[in-house]
Amino acid sequence: KQEVTQIPAALSVPEGENLVLNCSFTDSAIYNLQWFRQDPGKGLTSLLLIQSSQREQTSGRLNASLDKSSGRSTLYIAASQPGDSATYLCAVLGGSEKLVFGKGMKLTVNP
Amino acid sequence: EADIYQTPRYLVIGTGKKITLECSQTMGHDKMYWYQQDPGMELHLIHYSYGVNSTEKGDLSSESTVSRIRTEHFPLTLESARPSHTSQYLCASSEYGTGASGNTIYFGEGSWLTVV
Numbered sequence: 644k645q646e647v648t649q650i651p652a653a654l655s656v657p658e659g660e661n662l663v664l665n666c667s668f669t670d671s672a673i674y675n676l677q678w679f680r681q682d683p684g685k686g687l688t689s690l691l692l693i694q695s696s697q698r699e700q701t702s703g704r705l706n707a708s709l710d711k712s713s714g715r716s717t718l719y720i721a722a723s724q725p726g727d728s729a730t731y732l733c734a735v736l737g738g739s740e741k742l743v744f745g746k747g748m749k750l751t752v753n754p
Numbered sequence: 755e756a757d758i759y760q761t762p763r764y765l766v767i768g769t770g771k772k773i774t775l776e777c778s779q780t781m782g783h784d785k786m787y788w789y790q791q792d793p794g795m796e797l798h799l800i801h802y803s804y805g806v807n808s809t810e811k812g813d814l815s816s817e818s819t820v821s822r823i824r825t826e827h828f829p830l831t832l833e834s835a836r837p838s839h840t841s842q843y844l845c846a847s848s849e850y851g852t853g854a855s856g857n858t859i860y861f862g863e864g865s866w867l868t869v870v
Contacts, residue, residue: 675857686844686861732797736857741813746796
């Protein structure tokens, strides 16, 4: 059974720092990995999707990498801003075609 | 920008009432999902659908039921609500298949249900 882990569960940093968020998964047989952002009381917004054949994807200040063989992904946020404060979740899509989510990491960027 | 809508956003109902949470998407996606999420906890898949007339149970046992009569509509129904059903319910959709853009999943804003 696929398990997705995100450590730490919460992170508080000053504005301007470059951040690395970690995600690990137990079964490397995945189609893709997706990073999401969730604001309090809201749904999820897709940030980046990495196919299993890709190593990384970039969107603005965000860069996500995937090392399928070691079961790891990282989300890099450059020059963090208070508006980046949210919960970040990663999810993997496996052979069952169902997404398995981590518990998320709550990020607070202080001005 | 995702075009997936959920109503109601917030609802407080009494025990034993029947409730239907609506979900509609205008992207023509075949696959639709319902997730349940308690505050601060992970998402759990409770129902999904591959297309019209297709419904499947997810990983988390749920007393709710779903239907898929039209591609754009995937309502979730609780026949008799209980306090244990208090949670946030998130609807989502994606294109069917494993193509490069086919599996981006789009979420609605969620429906917060409180059963008293």
